[in-house]
Amino acid sequence: MSTSGKGPVGVEFVDLHRHFGTVRGLDGLSLAIEPGELVCLLGPSGCGKTTALRIVAGLDHPTSGEVLVGGKDVTGVPTNKRDMGMVFQAYSLFPHLSAADNVAFGLKLRGLGARERRKRAYEMLELVGLSVHADRYPHQLSGGQQQRVALARALAFQPSVLLLDEPLSALDAKVRVQLRDEIRRVQLEVGTTTLFVTHDQEEALAISDRVGVMNAGRLEQLAAPAELYSSPASQFVAEFVGLTNRVPAQARDGRAIVLGDQEVPALAGSVAGDGLALIRPEAIAVEPDEQGTATVTQLSFRGPITQVHCELGGSELLVQMASAEAQQLTLGGRVRLVIAPAPVLVVPA
Amino acid sequence: MRRTRSLVPLVGVLPFLAYLAVFLLIPTVVVIVGAFTENGTFDLGNIRALSNSATVDALRNSVVLSGSTALIGGVLGALLATVIASAPERSLLRRAVLALSGSLAQTGGVSLAFAWMATIGGTGTLTVLLQKALSVDIYGSGWLYTLHGLILVYCYFQIPLMVIVFLPAVDGLRAQWREAAETLGASRLQYLTQVAGPLLLPAFLGSLLLLFANAFAAYATAAALVSQGSPILPLMIRAALTSEIVLGQQHLAYAIALEMIVVVALVMTAYALLLRRSSRWMR
Ligand SMILES: Nc1ncnc2c1ncn2[C@@H]1O[C@H](COP(=O)(O)OP(=O)(O)OP(=O)(O)O)[C@@H](O)[C@H]1O
Ligand SMILES: [Mg+2]
Numbered sequence: 001m002s003t004s005g006k007g008p009v010g011v012e013f014v015d016l017h018r019h020f021g022t023v024r025g026l027d028g029l030s031l032a033i034e035p036g037e038l039v040c041l042l043g044p045s046g047c048g049k050t051t052a053l054r055i056v057a058g059l060d061h062p063t064s065g066e067v068l069v070g071g072k073d074v075t076g077v078p079t080n081k082r083d084m085g086m087v088f089q090a091y092s093l094f095p096h097l098s099a100a101d102n103v104a105f106g107l108k109l110r111g112l113g114a115r116e117r118r119k120r121a122y123e124m125l126e127l128v129g130l131s132v133h134a135d136r137y138p139h140q141l142s143g144g145q146q147q148r149v150a151l152a153r154a155l156a157f158q159p160s161v162l163l164l165d166e167p168l169s170a171l172d173a174k175v176r177v178q179l180r181d182e183i184r185r186v187q188l189e190v191g192t193t194t195l196f197v198t199h200d201q202e203e204a205l206a207i208s209d210r211v212g213v214m215n216a217g218r219l220e221q222l223a224a225p226a227e228l229y230s231s232p233a234s235q236f237v238a239e240f241v242g243l244t245n246r247v248p249a250q251a252r253d254g255r256a257i258v259l260g261d262q263e264v265p266a267l268a269g270s271v272a273g274d275g276l277a278l279i280r281p282e283a284i285a286v287e288p289d290e291q292g293t294a295t296v297t298q299l300s301f302r303g304p305i306t307q308v309h310c311e312l313g314g315s316e317l318l319v320q321m322a323s324a325e326a327q328q329l330t331l332g333g334r335v336r337l338v339i340a341p342a343p344v345l346v347v348p349a
Numbered sequence: 350m351r352r353t354r355s356l357v358p359l360v361g362v363l364p365f366l367a368y369l370a371v372f373l374l375i376p377t378v379v380v381i382v383g384a385f386t387e388n389g390t391f392d393l394g395n396i397r398a399l400s401n402s403a404t405v406d407a408l409r410n411s412v413v414l415s416g417s418t419a420l421i422g423g424v425l426g427a428l429l430a431t432v433i434a435s436a437p438e439r440s441l442l443r444r445a446v447l448a449l450s451g452s453l454a455q456t457g458g459v460s461l462a463f464a465w466m467a468t469i470g471g472t473g474t475l476t477v478l479l480q481k482a483l484s485v486d487i488y489g490s491g492w493l494y495t496l497h498g499l500i501l502v503y504c505y506f507q508i509p510l511m512v513i514v515f516l517p518a519v520d521g522l523r524a525q526w527r528e529a530a531e532t533l534g535a536s537r538l539q540y541l542t543q544v545a546g547p548l549l550l551p552a553f554l555g556s557l558l559l560l561f562a563n564a565f566a567a568y569a570t571a572a573a574l575v576s577q578g579s580p581i582l583p584l585m586i587r588a589a590l591t592s593e594i595v596l597g598q599q600h601l602a603y604a605i606a607l608e609m610i611v612v613v614a615l616v617m618t619a620y621a622l623l624l625r626r627s628s629r630w631m632r
Contacts, residue, residue: 059528079531086532092525096547106533
């Protein structure tokens with residue numbers, strides 16, 4: 001199933017501003033999404049994710065800037081003419097219509113005949129694994145099932161863009177993981193350009209082609225998940241995505257010296273001179289060593305991995321290592337810390 | 350042991366049950382028994398008397414009065430509720446209309462009737478003013494004291510009552526439903542006819558029934574306004590109870606009261622059914 005004859009389109013935000021009185025919901029957001037791509041907007045609460053999404057849908061309007069869809073400015077196009085499927089956080093199904101009729105709603109508005117509508121609604125429900133519940137009403141479906149129906153409804157009329165605003169945040173953890181993988185599977189199958197808003201970094205990293213990290217109404221970095229994780233462009237990104245340690249460092253000529261004598265590459269954007277290197281917990285190795293300068297202060301077993309807290313020169317470091325290796329460590333034991341030679345970001349102290 | 354424990358929760362509701370018995374059950378039983386007896390023996394005469402032309406007329410008038418004021422009050426009240434539902438939760442407009450509706454819906458009886466008489470009665474302020482200024486006679490032949498007058502005056506408490514009972518339904522419409530409909534391609538009108546309308550219909554019809562029952566059972570306002578004749582059922586009960594011309598009509602009053610109880614019970618049953626349906630949706 002492809003996105004009708006239209007083919008996927010790109011979406012571009014050009015210097016979007018949205019002011020609510022003195023509050024700057026969006027403060028110069030620019031971002032380009034490739035045709036057929038799934039981009040997650042990730043950021044802390046209040047950073048403007050929902051505002052950006054609503055502006056794309058035409059449910060809100062920018063103070064300045066424009067939104068281009070397939071290269072055309074849609075700023076003046078009303079919501080019902082924008083041809084965008086939207087999935088809301090929760091409770092957006094029409095309660096007086098069955099699952100099938102909810103899915104068929106957009107088709108009915110487009111003048112499809114009853115037979116054709118029903119057939120297409122079943123196909124869509126099949127796609128999200130819910131065709132057996134086609135005749136149930138929303139109040140007879142679980143939260144996760146309702147969101148599947150909402151997804152089917154948003155895609156049934158083959159929109160040019162799919163928008164999702166924290167569609168999983170009202171579900172419990174297990175369903176959340178299941179459904180996010182399902183959303184990704186369906187998205188790859190239909191190939192619709194998709195913008196997915198979330199504040200859950202694991203979710204964003206798991207399903208995106210690229211993740212856009214937002215902070216205070218602006219884009220901090222737009223990159224593929226692995227790149228975002230290994231090469232954060234700013235301190236905000238490094239600390240928002242994944243766990244990090246702050247380790248005193250001296251940086252110069254693209255190199256950083258940490259823990260006294262260990263040298264690692266410094267990422268672009270690092271400061272020169274004295275600063276703090278942001279180091280991932282799994283980039284540190286812990287070796288038992290009587291002459292070591294660090295002490296193990298806490299060991300917490302997490303199944304395949306173990307989290308180790310070490311004390312070094314008055315500051316605490318978090319390390320993640322394979323549980324098998326962590327077995328040689330003892331609480332209070334002396335250890336030596338070795339930094340993996342992966343590039344690190346050095347920020348001002 | 351077990352028995353006594355399961356009875357414990359009942360003790361708490363005893364006062365309520367006693368209250369129901371005293372103010373609802375006993376009067377109903379008295380009315381039913383009274384309607385079917387005469388001089389202490391079983392008698393269908395009073396029930397048969399309900400088909401007298403005067404009683405049938407009163408029933409018809411009562412239904413017309415309740416039905417028309419429910420419809421007028423329902424439509425206007427629903428529009429008003431829709432307007433204030435779109436205002437922010439804490440806006441002055443909303444709070445003012447709600448407070449006003451709350452008190453106006455309770456207004457009735459002598460004070461309401463007097464207010465209207467003093468305004469558009471034979472020597473009412475507005476009547477006199479218009480008579481002098483424009484030579485327009487709004488008093489006419491005293492229509493205020495007929496069924497038409499009752500319809501006008503009843504709307505005074507029916508509209509605010511509608512605002513109060515219908516507003517929760519309008520408030521229950523989620524913004525996501527409108528926005529979802531819009532993104533799916535619905536125009537404003539399509540949203541109204543295909544989403545909001547169907548969702549509000551049960552609550553709207555239910556509210557109409559409540560308004561109907563409210564007007565049907567209202568007595569004080571009509572009693573204060575209409576002193577001659579008994580155009581509606583509650584006034585017929587008054588006439589039957591106080592009649593000095595025909596003695597011993599007390600049991601006819603019971604029969605009419607029973608008739609009213611049956612009508613109101615039917616209406617309220619329909620109301621409960623409708624409410625159950627829409628509350629399931631709005632969860
Ligand atoms: N209608 C509004 N009126 C006033 N301020 C608003 C309005 N909508 C959003 N804001 C403000 O704009 C900023 C961005 O809000 P937005 O809802 O886009 O955040 P978000 O990233 O979606 O947050 P969350 O993760 O909590 O949903 C916030 O500071 C918010 O308070
Ligand atoms: Mg949001």
